[in-house]
Amino acid sequence: MASASASVQLSVRNVHKSFAGRGSAVRVLDGLSFDIHERDFVSIIGPSGCGKSTIFNIIAGLIEPDDGRLIYRGEDVASLRGRVGYMMQKDLLFPWRTVLGNVLLGLEMRGVAHRAAVARASEHLHAFGLSGFENAYPKTLSGGMRQRVALIRTLVMDPGILLLDEPFSALDYQTRLYLEGVLKQAVEKFHKTVVLVTHDIDEAVALSKRVVVLSGRPARVKAVHDIEIAEHSPIAARSDHRFAGYFRTLCGELDIQTEAEPSPAKQPEAAAS
Amino acid sequence: MSVITAEKPQGLDGPRAQKRKRALFDTMLGRAFLQAMAVAMLLVLWQVGVRLGIISDFLFGAPSGIYATFLRMAGSGELVADTGYTLFEAILGFVIGTIFGSIAGLALWYSIFVARLVEPFIVAINSVPKIALAPIIILWFGTGLVSKVALAVSLTAIVALIAAYQAAKDADTDLQALLISMGATKHQIFHKAVVPSTIPPIIATFRINIGFGLVGAVVGEFISSQHGLGHLIYTASSFYDLNTVWVGLFVLMLVGFVLYYVIDLIEHLLIPWKVATATHQVQV
Numbered sequence: 001m002a003s004a005s006a007s008v009q010l011s012v013r014n015v016h017k018s019f020a021g022r023g024s025a026v027r028v029l030d031g032l033s034f035d036i037h038e039r040d041f042v043s044i045i046g047p048s049g050c051g052k053s054t055i056f057n058i059i060a061g062l063i064e065p066d067d068g069r070l071i072y073r074g075e076d077v078a079s080l081r082g083r084v085g086y087m088m089q090k091d092l093l094f095p096w097r098t099v100l101g102n103v104l105l106g107l108e109m110r111g112v113a114h115r116a117a118v119a120r121a122s123e124h125l126h127a128f129g130l131s132g133f134e135n136a137y138p139k140t141l142s143g144g145m146r147q148r149v150a151l152i153r154t155l156v157m158d159p160g161i162l163l164l165d166e167p168f169s170a171l172d173y174q175t176r177l178y179l180e181g182v183l184k185q186a187v188e189k190f191h192k193t194v195v196l197v198t199h200d201i202d203e204a205v206a207l208s209k210r211v212v213v214l215s216g217r218p219a220r221v222k223a224v225h226d227i228e229i230a231e232h233s234p235i236a237a238r239s240d241h242r243f244a245g246y247f248r249t250l251c252g253e254l255d256i257q258t259e260a261e262p263s264p265a266k267q268p269e270a271a272a273s
Numbered sequence: 274m275s276v277i278t279a280e281k282p283q284g285l286d287g288p289r290a291q292k293r294k295r296a297l298f299d300t301m302l303g304r305a306f307l308q309a310m311a312v313a314m315l316l317v318l319w320q321v322g323v324r325l326g327i328i329s330d331f332l333f334g335a336p337s338g339i340y341a342t343f344l345r346m347a348g349s350g351e352l353v354a355d356t357g358y359t360l361f362e363a364i365l366g367f368v369i370g371t372i373f374g375s376i377a378g379l380a381l382w383y384s385i386f387v388a389r390l391v392e393p394f395i396v397a398i399n400s401v402p403k404i405a406l407a408p409i410i411i412l413w414f415g416t417g418l419v420s421k422v423a424l425a426v427s428l429t430a431i432v433a434l435i436a437a438y439q440a441a442k443d444a445d446t447d448l449q450a451l452l453i454s455m456g457a458t459k460h461q462i463f464h465k466a467v468v469p470s471t472i473p474p475i476i477a478t479f480r481i482n483i484g485f486g487l488v489g490a491v492v493g494e495f496i497s498s499q500h501g502l503g504h505l506i507y508t509a510s511s512f513y514d515l516n517t518v519w520v521g522l523f524v525l526m527l528v529g530f531v532l533y534y535v536i537d538l539i540e541h542l543l544i545p546w547k548v549a550t551a552t553h554q555v556q557v
Binding site: 057 | 448450451453454455456457461465470472544546547
């Protein structure tokens with residue numbers, strides 16, 4: 001609906017990447033192309049090990065592609081290093097830094113003056129209900145709180161794109177639902193573009209505007225689905241009458257058998273990773 | 274009390290009572306009492322053994338004699354002076370060795386090329402028993418304080434270097450990746466991710482290295498010196514003055530003991546984020 005008319009923020013064009021395996025090189029990405037629009041919320045789903053994290057690492061500038069282009073707002077770029085907010089399944093909070101210190105990390109990298117950085121970090125912590133925890137060390141926090149701090153750390157940098165690599169998959173279901181809501185609100189409040197890698201189809205449908213389905217290795221875009229659910233909250237979205245339909249379609253795309261018999265050729269994605 | 278027993282099955286009472294009894298001694302004071310009792314028992318048995326002629330006074334000394342010697346030496350000030358010498362040499366050697374070793378080890382993180390280049394040399398140096406260097410070090414640095422410090426440095430620096438380098442290699446790469454995605458430079462990664470994460474393992478080597486510092490100082494004093502606890506022990510033993518030897522040994526033990534807790538304190542001050550949460554151990 002909106003996706004067709006929206007302008008393209010990041011264009012991934014024909015990206016190739018292989019890794020040295022035993023004997024021969026393993027092709028992980030083989031001409032992968034997709035577009036991310038301004039203020040988009042795209043979920044990328046695909047079988048385990050299909051290269052979802054690899055494309056994130058390429059966008060974030062952690063690894064270099066063998067071939068292909070990244071076009072950011074019309075400009076060819078090597079990577080979006082310094083312009084992305086990367087969040088992973090592990091919260092990656094620095095254990096020797098307090099909550100405030102962790103949130104300040106990105107601003108320190110940018111050389112923001114300390115006082116201004118603290119003011120901004122405190123404001124964000126307040127907005128996410130973490131006032132009073134500024135001086136707590138990560139180990140004393142619950143998993144959900146730690147991931148919330150990681151989200152704040154990502155948002156406080158005001159990144160062009162949020163890259164979220166299964167950020168909630170280590171959390172229990174209730175905490176996950178709650179954080180999905182927090183994420184959705186934050187993204188709308190700060191007008192952020194989000195690319196979410198998830199193995200959770202349910203989460204993909206509930207949060208996204210679009211879902212990109214990747215094929216197994218080497219990864220190619222198998223299909224792109226627009227999710228037209230108007231509900232903003234992830235919980236309300238789950239009770240939308242179209243939710244089940246999208247869910248079933250995406251399961252079908254991933255070759256997850258809805259009947260009892262599992263296919264011997266392709267294993268459905270394991271829940272744990 | 275009767276309410277509790279009424280609610281709980283009878284069988285739980287036995288182990289509970291036992292646990293309560295253990296809890297009585299499993300306190301700071303209770304443990305100190307038991308430890309003091311153990312030491313006192315040993316000393317009494319020793320003294321009685323000497324009195325009865327079972328233990329040779331000449332070869333083992335006696336607690337009463339050790340105590341008398343201790344009072345005499347402490348009173349004359351020579352014990353304090355000797356302890357001061359040894360302590361100074363050990364601490365200075367420890368500090369210099371740890372600082373240089375740690376800095377060199379951390380610096381190796383910067384260049385994998387240099388690290389690979391020097392690795393066999395580090396292994397080679399590490400495989401030499403550093404104590405074997407003592408005679409040359411005395412030749413080079415003389416019989417005074419410098420040679421003892423140098424010996425302590427040679428023992429501690431390599432331990433610190435290897436520990437620091439290993440810790441830098443082991444630093445969480447995901448944290449470093451996160452910083453890269455934020456646009457960090459190599460220097461920023463080094464001082465925001467690598468260095469802080471190496472501090473706990475480096476401090477862990479302090480415990481080993483403070484002991485090595487003492488070893489360096491005492492061995493240096495054995496070989497050639499006019500002062501120090503090593504000198505005291507060595508000369509006394511050549512005169513079969515076992516009581517003086519024991520005084521030296523007990524003071525060394527006390528020094529090592531105190532230094533260990535000083536390092537504990539330093540650890541608490543330097544890494545509060547680690548200590549705050551690592552207090553509980555699994556109880557079986």
